[in-house]
Amino acid sequence: xxxxxxxxxxxxxxxxxxxxxxxxxxxxxxxxxxxxxxxxxxxxxxxxxxxxxxxxxxxxxxxxxxxxxxxxxxxxxxxxxxxxxxxxxxxxxxxxxxxxxxxxxxxxxxxxxxxxxxxxxxxxxxxxxxxxxxxxxxxxxxxxxxxxxxxxxxxxxxxxxxxxxxxxxxxxxxxxxxxxxxxxxxxxxxxxxxxxxxxxxxxxxxxxxxxxxxxxxxxxxxxxxxxxxxxxxxxxxxxxx
Amino acid sequence: xxxxxxxxxxxxxxxxxxxxxxxxxxxxxxxxxxxxxxxxxxxxxxxxxxxxxxxxxxxxxxxxxxxxxxxxxxxxxxxxxxxxxxxxxxxxxxxxxxxxxxxxxxxxxxxxxxxxxxxxxxxxxxxxxxxxxxxxxxxxxxxxxxxxxxxxxxxxxxxxxxxxxxxxxxxxxxxxxxxxxxxxxxxxxxxxxxxxxxxxxxxxxxxxxxxxxxxxxxxxxxxxxxxxxxxxxxxxxxxxxxxxxxxxxxxxxxxxxxxxxxxxxxxxxxxxxxxxxxxxxxxxxxxxxxxxxxxxxxxxxxxxxxxxxxxxxxxxxxxxxxxxxxxxxxxxxxxxxxxxxxxxxxxxxxxxxxxxxxxxxxxxxxxxxxxxxxxxxxxxxxxxxxxxxxxxxxxxxxxxxxxxxxxxxxxxxxxxxxxxxxxxxxxxxxxxxxxxxxxxxxxxxxxxxx
Numbered sequence: 001x002x003x004x005x006x007x008x009x010x011x012x013x014x015x016x017x018x019x020x021x022x023x024x025x026x027x028x029x030x031x032x033x034x035x036x037x038x039x040x041x042x043x044x045x046x047x048x049x050x051x052x053x054x055x056x057x058x059x060x061x062x063x064x065x066x067x068x069x070x071x072x073x074x075x076x077x078x079x080x081x082x083x084x085x086x087x088x089x090x091x092x093x094x095x096x097x098x099x100x101x102x103x104x105x106x107x108x109x110x111x112x113x114x115x116x117x118x119x120x121x122x123x124x125x126x127x128x129x130x131x132x133x134x135x136x137x138x139x140x141x142x143x144x145x146x147x148x149x150x151x152x153x154x155x156x157x158x159x160x161x162x163x164x165x166x167x168x169x170x171x172x173x174x175x176x177x178x179x180x181x182x183x184x185x186x187x188x189x190x191x192x193x194x195x196x197x198x199x200x201x202x203x204x205x206x207x208x209x210x211x212x213x214x215x216x217x218x219x220x221x222x223x224x225x226x227x228x229x230x231x232x233x234x235x236x237x238x239x240x241x
Numbered sequence: 242x243x244x245x246x247x248x249x250x251x252x253x254x255x256x257x258x259x260x261x262x263x264x265x266x267x268x269x270x271x272x273x274x275x276x277x278x279x280x281x282x283x284x285x286x287x288x289x290x291x292x293x294x295x296x297x298x299x300x301x302x303x304x305x306x307x308x309x310x311x312x313x314x315x316x317x318x319x320x321x322x323x324x325x326x327x328x329x330x331x332x333x334x335x336x337x338x339x340x341x342x343x344x345x346x347x348x349x350x351x352x353x354x355x356x357x358x359x360x361x362x363x364x365x366x367x368x369x370x371x372x373x374x375x376x377x378x379x380x381x382x383x384x385x386x387x388x389x390x391x392x393x394x395x396x397x398x399x400x401x402x403x404x405x406x407x408x409x410x411x412x413x414x415x416x417x418x419x420x421x422x423x424x425x426x427x428x429x430x431x432x433x434x435x436x437x438x439x440x441x442x443x444x445x446x447x448x449x450x451x452x453x454x455x456x457x458x459x460x461x462x463x464x465x466x467x468x469x470x471x472x473x474x475x476x477x478x479x480x481x482x483x484x485x486x487x488x489x490x491x492x493x494x495x496x497x498x499x500x501x502x503x504x505x506x507x508x509x510x511x512x513x514x515x516x517x518x519x520x521x522x523x524x525x526x527x528x529x530x531x532x533x534x535x536x537x538x539x540x541x542x543x544x545x546x547x548x549x550x551x552x553x554x555x556x557x558x559x560x561x562x563x564x565x566x567x568x569x570x571x572x573x574x575x576x577x578x579x580x581x582x583x584x585x586x587x588x589x590x591x592x593x594x595x596x597x598x599x600x601x602x603x604x605x606x607x608x609x610x611x612x613x614x615x616x617x618x619x620x621x622x623x624x625x626x627x628x629x630x631x632x633x634x635x636x637x638x639x640x641x642x643x644x645x646x647x648x649x650x651x652x653x654x655x656x657x658x659x660x661x662x663x664x665x666x667x668x669x670x671x672x673x674x675x676x677x678x679x680x681x682x683x684x685x686x687x688x689x690x691x
Contacts, residue, residue: 024386025298042331104331
């Protein structure tokens with residue numbers, strides 16, 4: 001079913017992606033991610049000590065979300081919590097116990113799919129800072145319209161008009177030198193798992209599974225993009241201090 | 242408590258002595274002369290009123306927004322201007338989230354005095370209904386990277402954002418003539434603010450030896466300096482504000498600094514104006530593209546204050562801009578991109594050069610695609626013609642199985658082609674070619690004259 005999207009994309013088309021690493025000088029790691037929505041992420045860490053209620057046997061992750069303008073309110077706190085949980089499951093927390101890694105996310109332009117862009121930017125920034133991670137988290141946003149079709153990467157208008165939308169975060173696809181079977185979890189490859197899923201609005205179970213399927217396909221493309229990008233820049237000299 | 246001490250950054254005694262001794266022989270640790278400013282690069286965001294300034298390693302973003310408020314009782318026919326500085330913890334590990342320290346407050350006050358109290362922005366034109374409704378302009382200053390001298394960079398960011406900000410046009414109407422109608426940007430062009438002059442802040446650093454004065458100190462110098470003076474002047478030679486703290490300095494030095502500040506302010510004013518000019522011309526160009534291709538479609542004349550520019554044609558324009566960006570960047574080859582990240586650290590000229598080549602590079606660090614990938618995808622996908630570009634993407638990507646390929650795949654062929662001329666022809670509608678013709682004719686005339 002061909003769908004008429006305002007900017008002329010088809011259902012399964014993402015907006016042009018652009019990302020770059022190492023843009024800030026003071027931060028230990030930084031990255032910017034833009035697909036019309038632009039997000040800047042910076043990482044400081046590991047710093048000494050954990051926060052009050054955190055487990056000192058493990059590393060702790062702290063997320064600070066900065067909106068473009070205005071006060072920090074409940075939606076920002078929610079984003080911080082989702083980001084924190086997602087990144088906690090991606091980072092290897094046992095390597096640096098009793099430390100805190102701070103991730104600061106700054107929204108530069110919000111045009112739909114804000115949380116997925118932030119997650120992607122945060123992952124890139126963590127890689128730039130050299131924080132040990134199991135794998136990357138790749139996030140996409142899927143929208144379900146009233147007539148049941150699913151579109152990927154909505155703009156802000158589309159998000160508001162649609163019946164429901166879901167932010168989905170998958171692990172990235174793995175290229176490994178280890179034999180095929182060893183990386184599977186319960187018989188399935190790692191990339192079939194879901195790290196985080198946040199939905200808004202009402203959708204049927206079938207719609208949700210349809211979203212997952214689409215999201216997974218998109219995440220493969222995104223992980224390729226990320227891999228290419230990271231490999232290219234890995235030849236740059238490391239930052240001192 | 243221990244954690245905070247452990248995480249603070251301190252300069253060692255050796256480093257401090259080195260900086261001081263070097264300054265006695267007029268050598269600065271980043272190679273500049275004492276009265277030399279770092280390179281300034283100004284980039285604008287997608288929306289009006291958003292500017293990002295890079296001053297060496299310091300990075301500041303200024304965002305201007307406007308809304309309706311009731312005016313102050315003692316100034317019933319003037320709009321208001323408010324500055325909100327935010328020292329993001331991203332910029333420096335010592336900046337705390339939430340609570341802003343005294344330096345943030347000081348920065349806000351200095352820029353406030355320079356902009357508002359010197360009446361750089363015309364507030365009377367912001368009045369809609371005297372005594373009842375005025376525009377309140379809010380300037381958010383986000384410090385993204387602290388490389389020293391935040392005040393100057395923040396000031397430039399605020400000015401650049403103010404000059405490119407557009408507020409929606411509104412008129413009085415309704416039954417009793419008291420209702421305010423806000424016109425969406427598609428109906429009526431949003432209006433720029435009236436800026437009378439540009440107050441530029443210049444920071445001077447004083448050291449123990451009276452003869453040692455530096456301009457535009459970097460982070461390490463700021464940790465060593467004994468006193469500092471921030472002079473907000475404009476290109477006409479007016480002093481808008483002066484803020485001095487620290488060691489006492491003789492009058493002679495102050496006068497010298499002020500004179501120097503005025504010359505520097507003239508340079509920076511020119512730079513800001515050039516950047517804003519380039520942005521405005523790009524914006525006008527995009528508007529032309531939007532209007533010519535909008536002829537066939539029905540322009541939604543809804544009064545909802547959507548303020549969005551998501552018309553197909555506008556996006557086509559934007560994607561063409563992006564293509565231009567891609568083509569210029571990948572044309573310039575990988576080397577420049579690799580150098581760019583290095584040069585950001587060194588703060589050399591390449592930033593400025595890059596800025597000049599792609600005026601509306603709102604994402605100066607975008608690395609959309611690399612050349613090999615483009616060639617590979619061109620080979621695998623075959624060529625599609627210019628006008629069928631949109632349909633081609635629809636057909637190829639419409640299939641269930643494959644899905645989510647980014648735009649870059651199909652637009653790849655444009656990377657290898659020269660940016661400026663073909664960009665115009667690519668879009669397709671004949672009216673655009675007509676708009677381009679005079680340019681080409683001018684070119685031909687110029688070449689024939691030569």
